[in-house]
Amino acid sequence: MSEAVTSFIRNIEESERQYRICNACRHCEGFCPVWDAMERRNFFDAGDIKFFSYLCHDCRDCFYACPYSEPHEFGLNIPKLNSTIRYQIHSENTWPKAASGIMNRSYLSGAIVFLASLMVLGAIAISTNGYLSLFSYHSTFYDVIPYNIMDDAGLALGFYILGMWIIQGLSYWKSIGGRKRHLFNIRANVISMYEVFSHKWFKAGELGCDYPRETGTRTRMFFHGAMFFGFISAFIATMIAAYLQRFIGVNPPYSYISGPVFFGVLGGALMIIGGSGFLYMKRISDKQKADNRMLKADYLVIYLLVLISITGLATLAIRATSFMGLILVIHLSLVGTLFAMVPFGKMNHIIFRYLSLLKNNLEAGGIGVKMPAPGAESS
Ligand code: SF4
Ligand code: SF4
Structure with missing residues (x-):
């Protein structure tokens, strides 16, 4: 048995031990959906532990509220265990399996993909428009990277992510005991979407998250909301630009009020x-309550999103100067790295967390419950 499998089994067993204590105590009920999901079960298998770990939003309230937290002899540290199990979920559901080590070397992998993207895009810009295209004024981005290349690459990346999410999502769904036919339950999907958009569980009841320190605040919800809605806003911008070009024939540069x-x-x-905000909170947070490998993966994504945003805004700000070509190539290389x-x-985590919320809301409605709650009808 490989070391990775042994450690996975060890972590599942340790999670079961800790959750059995919690299920007898239940003091933390209301902080997050983990406790309701736990109440529907009399015993926990590996699928349940994975399901719980992605219902956990890492608010850390249960750690600080618990009289049995480390250094108590019971040694409870639910946030850290969940972080470790989440990391293992990513490795386990990676497809192809040979690529499962990539997340363990997040920074190195990110650097390699970025350099490869930079070289490819630089070569495209130079071969299409000459070396000077990177260092001279252009009236449009397409003088640097041709429209059809940008368009094809964007579509290819979109289908690649969608395909991978279907494969990995179905694999995760099966591993937590989900049934395919339940994936399209309208009621559960509407409630789960509401929870995602409202950031309901970031409120941790009314107490707020004890993150990064032992003080309940909504700061983490605010910063996550800024990234979440910022990402959606940038996606809307891309969709409007694609619509204008494909269907109306209006090409960039667009005015500042477009x-x-x-x-x-x-x-x-x-x-x-x-x-x-997230980078600052992570820096001052207690690292003993998170898996180090998960932390590195977090940092990589946050750095990429911030750098993409800075270079994207810079591309706009200096679009009338001779630096636009170079900044555009760097910006697109960062975007390519994030999506690849x-x-x-x-x-x-977008797909795994959503599926855990969906399963929780299905179970709350009496669908797919392993140990039916009183009054609930199992399908
Ligand atoms: S974390 Fe501690 S206080 Fe909270 S339910 Fe578990 S055992 Fe009880
Ligand atoms: S850390 Fe917060 S979200 Fe995670 S299990 Fe504990 S209370 Fe729930």
Whole structure:
């Protein structure tokens, strides 16, 4: 048995031990959906432990509220265990399996993909428009990287992520005991979407997250919200630009009050605020309550999002100067790195967390419950 498998089994067993204590205590009920999901079970298998770990939003309230937390002899540290199990979920559901080590070497992998993207895009810019295209004034981005190349690469990356998410998501769904036919339950999907957009569980009841320190605040919710809505805003900007070009025939540069520029600037600014806040909170947070490998993957994604936002705004600010070509190539290389790394890094938390919320809401409605709660009807 490999060391990775042995350590996975050890962590699952340790999680079971800790959750059995919690299930007898239940003091932390209301902090997050983990406790309701736990109450529906009389025993926990590996699938349940994985399901719980992605219902956990790492608020850390249970650690500080618990009289049995480390250094008590019971040695409870639910946030850290969940962080470790989440890391293992990423490795376990990576496809192809040979790529499962990428997340363990987040920084190195990110640097290699970035340099490769930079070389490819630099070569495209130079071979298409000559060496000077990187250092001279252009009236449009497409004088640096041709429109059809940008368009094809964007579409290819979009389908690549969608395909990988379907493969990895189905693998995770099966591992937590989900049934395929339940994936499209409208009620559970609507509630889960509401929870995602409202950041409901970042409130940890009304107490707020004990993150980065033992003081309940909504700061983490605010910064996560800034990154989340910033990302959506940047996506809307890209979609509007694609629509204008494909269907209306209006090409960039767009005016400062146009849809692509407005949503792009808003998204970039929000991601810089959210990302910087997250980086600061992570720096001062207690590292004993997180898995170090997961932390590195977190840092990589946040750095990439902040750098993408800074270079994106810089591209706009200096679009009338001779530096635009160079900054654009760096910006697109960072974007390519973020998207190429999605299936092998922290960004996959989007799909795993959503599926855990979905399963929780299905079970709350009496669907797919292993040990039916009183009054609930199992399907
Ligand atoms: S974390 Fe501690 S206080 Fe909270 S439910 Fe578990 S045992 Fe009880
Ligand atoms: S750290 Fe917060 S979100 Fe995670 S299990 Fe504990 S209370 Fe729930």
